[in-house]
Amino acid sequence: MNSSALIMMLVTEIVVTVVTIYYFVKVLKTPPKPEPDSYSENDEEKR
Amino acid sequence: MSNNKEAWGSRVGLILAMAGNAVGLGNFLRFPVQAIQNGGGAFIIPYLVCFLLMGIPLLYVEWSMGRFGGKFGHHSTPFILDSMDRRKFWKYVGVFGIFTNLAVAAYYCYLESWTLSWVWHSVTGSFSGQSQEQVASFFGSYISLETIEPILFWIVCLFLNTWILSRGLSGGVEKVAKIGMPLLIIFGAILAFIAVTLKAGEHGAVNDGTMGLNFLWTPDFSTIWTPKVWLAAAGQIFFTLSIGMGSIQCYASYVRSKDDIALNAMSAGWMNGFVEIVLGSAIIIPISVGYLGIDAVVEMTKNGGLGLGFKTLPYLFDQFGGILGVMCGVFWFGLLFFAGITSSLAMGTPCMGFLQDEFGWKRENAAWAFGIAILILGLPTVLFFNYGVFDEYDYWAGTVSLVVFALLEIILFGWVFGMEKGWKEITTGADIKVPIVFKYIIKFVTPLMLGWVFISSLPGIWSQIKNEAIDKQILAATDPAVIEQLNTQILYVNISRVGLLLVWLGIAYLVYIAYKKRIKEGRFTS
Numbered sequence: 001m002n003s004s005a006l007i008m009m010l011v012t013e014i015v016v017t018v019v020t021i022y023y024f025v026k027v028l029k030t031p032p033k034p035e036p037d038s039y040s041e042n043d044e045e046k047r
Numbered sequence: 048m049s050n051n052k053e054a055w056g057s058r059v060g061l062i063l064a065m066a067g068n069a070v071g072l073g074n075f076l077r078f079p080v081q082a083i084q085n086g087g088g089a090f091i092i093p094y095l096v097c098f099l100l101m102g103i104p105l106l107y108v109e110w111s112m113g114r115f116g117g118k119f120g121h122h123s124t125p126f127i128l129d130s131m132d133r134r135k136f137w138k139y140v141g142v143f144g145i146f147t148n149l150a151v152a153a154y155y156c157y158l159e160s161w162t163l164s165w166v167w168h169s170v171t172g173s174f175s176g177q178s179q180e181q182v183a184s185f186f187g188s189y190i191s192l193e194t195i196e197p198i199l200f201w202i203v204c205l206f207l208n209t210w211i212l213s214r215g216l217s218g219g220v221e222k223v224a225k226i227g228m229p230l231l232i233i234f235g236a237i238l239a240f241i242a243v244t245l246k247a248g249e250h251g252a253v254n255d256g257t258m259g260l261n262f263l264w265t266p267d268f269s270t271i272w273t274p275k276v277w278l279a280a281a282g283q284i285f286f287t288l289s290i291g292m293g294s295i296q297c298y299a300s301y302v303r304s305k306d307d308i309a310l311n312a313m314s315a316g317w318m319n320g321f322v323e324i325v326l327g328s329a330i331i332i333p334i335s336v337g338y339l340g341i342d343a344v345v346e347m348t349k350n351g352g353l354g355l356g357f358k359t360l361p362y363l364f365d366q367f368g369g370i371l372g373v374m375c376g377v378f379w380f381g382l383l384f385f386a387g388i389t390s391s392l393a394m395g396t397p398c399m400g401f402l403q404d405e406f407g408w409k410r411e412n413a414a415w416a417f418g419i420a421i422l423i424l425g426l427p428t429v430l431f432f433n434y435g436v437f438d439e440y441d442y443w444a445g446t447v448s449l450v451v452f453a454l455l456e457i458i459l460f461g462w463v464f465g466m467e468k469g470w471k472e473i474t475t476g477a478d479i480k481v482p483i484v485f486k487y488i489i490k491f492v493t494p495l496m497l498g499w500v501f502i503s504s505l506p507g508i509w510s511q512i513k514n515e516a517i518d519k520q521i522l523a524a525t526d527p528a529v530i531e532q533l534n535t536q537i538l539y540v541n542i543s544r545v546g547l548l549l550v551w552l553g554i555a556y557l558v559y560i561a562y563k564k565r566i567k568e569g570r571f572t573s
Contacts, residue, residue: 001257005264008088012095013325020321023314023479027062030310030478038303040217041057 051122051403053410055301056217058311064216064224065298065315066322067389069289070231072158074323074386076352078283079332082263083348085279086270091324093271093280097496098320101281104485104493105290105453106316108460110308111472113299122300122400124293125558128456131464138562140459142555143452144293145401148394149417149554150444150547151292152208153424154437155394159387160204161189161357162380164196169376174361182365183358190432201429202422208388209418212395213411216301220392227385228318234382235322238375239329241367245337251366252337259336259344263328274503281500282446287323288316289390291453297397309477322386330379331355338363356383405561424550427543434539435517442511443547450504454497461490514540 001009032042055061082090116127124144128137168174174182189197211219245256270276285291302308335344335355347355356379364375398420399413408416428437460469470486510516514537521533 001261002265004266005088005261008091008266009260009264009328012091016317016320016324020314020317023310023317024062026310026479027058027314030307032058033306033476036303038055038301038306039057039061040054041060 051120051400051410053122053216053301053400056221060217060221060225061298061302062311062314062318063228064221064389064393065295065311066318067224067228067385068294068298068393069287069315069319069390070228070322070386071155071287071289071390072162072356072383072386073283073286074319074327075235075331075383076356077286078323078327079263080348080352080355081279081283082328083332083345085276086267086273087262088264088266089268089271090276090280093277094283097277097280097284100488100492101496102284102288102290103313103316104489105457106288106295106312107309107473107481107485108457108469108489108493109290109295110299110302110312111469112456112460113296114302114304114306114308115472116296117300117302118304120404122297122404123397124296124452124456125401125561126404127296127300128459129562131459134463135562137459138558139555140452140455141293142551142558143291143448143455144296145397145554146551147292147444147448147452148294148397149420149424150440150448150550152391152394152417153421154428154440154445155387155391156204156208156421157201157425157429157432157437159384159391160197160200162384162387163204164189164200165357165361165380166377166384167200169361169364169373169380172373174365174376175372177362177365179359179362182362183354186354186358192430198429201425204388205418205422205425208391208395208421209414211388211392212399212417213414215410216396220396223392224389227389231382231385231389232322232326234378234385235326235330238378238382239326241371241375242330242333242337245333247337250368254337254340256333256337258341259333260329262336262341262344263332278500278503281496285449285453285500286445287319289393291449291451291456292394293397293452294393297400298393300400305476307476307478309473309481310479313479331360334363335359338366401557401561405557405564424546427539427546431539431543434536436539436543439540439543440547443544447504447508450497450501454494454501457489457494457497461494466490 032039035042112127112131116122116130119130121127121130123141125138125141128141131137173185177185192198211223213219242256243260245252247253247255289295299308331352332344335347339347339359344355347359360379361376364372364379366372367375395414395417398417399410402408402413402416403410428440466486466489469489474481517533517537517540521530524530524533
């Protein structure tokens with residue numbers, strides 16, 4: 001691959017992957033809001 | 048009154064379902080072709096700019112509109128929009144949010160059924176030992192309905208969609224997303240690895256897979272100021288994020304007002320971006336260039352990526368030989384199937400939400416009504432595919448309707464509902480700090496960009512109405528049989544347009560009846 005294509009591809013793909021992982025991990029790490037919330041699985045945990 | 052007691056099971060489930068809604072066949076078949084045709088690697092610059100200035104703002108707007116409407120028990124756009132302003136006509140603008148889903152699902156499920164059929168044929172070895180022409184001719188025979196098989200797979204696909212929808216959000220849609228999205232990413236990653244590591248001389252390849260990547264990502268910066276490239280990038284953002292459809296609002300309407308939508312919107316939106324940019328760019332082009340060379344691929348993608356995906360890749364996978372060839376076929380069409388079904392399920396929910404909210408229908412009945420509606424609406428796209436009916440549905444419902452609805456909803460949100468209230472809706476319960484700049488982007492930049500996209504589309508819309516492309520083909524044709532076929536095509540295309548218009552008017556009439564019913568029952572409208 002030529003260097004401009006390689007740079008373009010790597011920069012774009014690394015940025016997109018990092019941002020995607022960052023947001024998804026943030027979703028996983030954020031504690032649920034107090035009940036009643038929007039998600040029924042949290043209700044079952046409470047019971 | 049309403050039988051709608053739906054809820055999401057988990058936050059991850061909602062995000063995967065929303066990402067599944069956005070991830071469609073276009074991520075793998077349309078994006079790489081658009082990139083090739085619009086400046087290669089440089090296409091990513093207008094693409095990302097459009098994502099930041101149009102995609103992300105519309106994601107925030109649609110998520111917050113949905114959650115806002117959900118507070119009042121609205122789960123489809125007619126009454127979500129109605130709850131945002133006193134003026135009565137907004138509910139009829141919201142008709143687009145049901146119409147688009149119904150009309151797109153009508154042809155999209157047929158496309159989805161091809162993927163199911165191609166998985167079956169990959170497993171049973173139908174493409175094994177066939178020449179490229181034979182595989183292409185298989186596709187031609189398939190869409191010409193030379194056997195009953197396409198109809199059977201289509202019915203199976205419709206039934207599957209309807210059955211899953213009848214199981215509800217957490218029991219159906221969410222479960223499919225939780226299985227389908229991880230599998231899609233795993234299949235995509237395996238295929239991308241195989242494609243990128245393809246070496247010239249191995250399995251009959253004439254080029255390295257990286258030659259395809261090089262071709263796709265080499266930036267041609269001379270194209271970057273061309274309006275056509277920006278229009279293509281804006282169009283791709285529309286297609287890929289499923290904005291302007293009404294399905295995001297529907298999914299978000301089941302989120303309670305104190306729960307986050309800002310982080311959810313970003314997580315789902317970027318997940319779609321990851322699938323499109325990282326996986327979508329690394330499969331179809333590297334493999335095709337590896338076997339056929341750049342010139343052939345450029346020629347084959349002139350009419351889009353559908354032919355490459357269904358007519359050429361099965362032949363190329365067969366060159367891998369044995370188990371690997373079968374496995375790649377199953378992975379490729381399997382990932383396309385998961386991409387398709389997670390999107391078509393999202394198209395069913397606004398229609399079901401409307402019937403449940405307004406007419407007190409049970410979930411199962413609403414799901415079957417949707418299934419029957421897309422069976423009736425989709426039948427012309429199956430029977431008259433070769434007469435351009437499929438493409439006509441795609442043009443009006445899957446292209447024009449999205450832009451019109453997105454333009455009107457952003458005006459409603461930023462200028463009628465008001466940006467102060469709108470900003471409060473976006474940031475309430477947010478688990479991330481939404482940059483304040485988006486307040487101004489939503490109010491000024493996004494409507495201007497959408498207005499530009501719409502105005503730029505007007506000549507094309509006019510040309511489509513006048514059937515100019517078919518007329519040109521008739522003028523160029525000399526064979527009387529071809530001329531007769533094209534004249535018949537004009538007839539079918541015109542009939543399908545009238546049909547779509549009648550569907551829109553029919554939904555508008557149902558909205559009117561629902562409105563009158565609400566008045567009679569003293570229920571909140573706006």
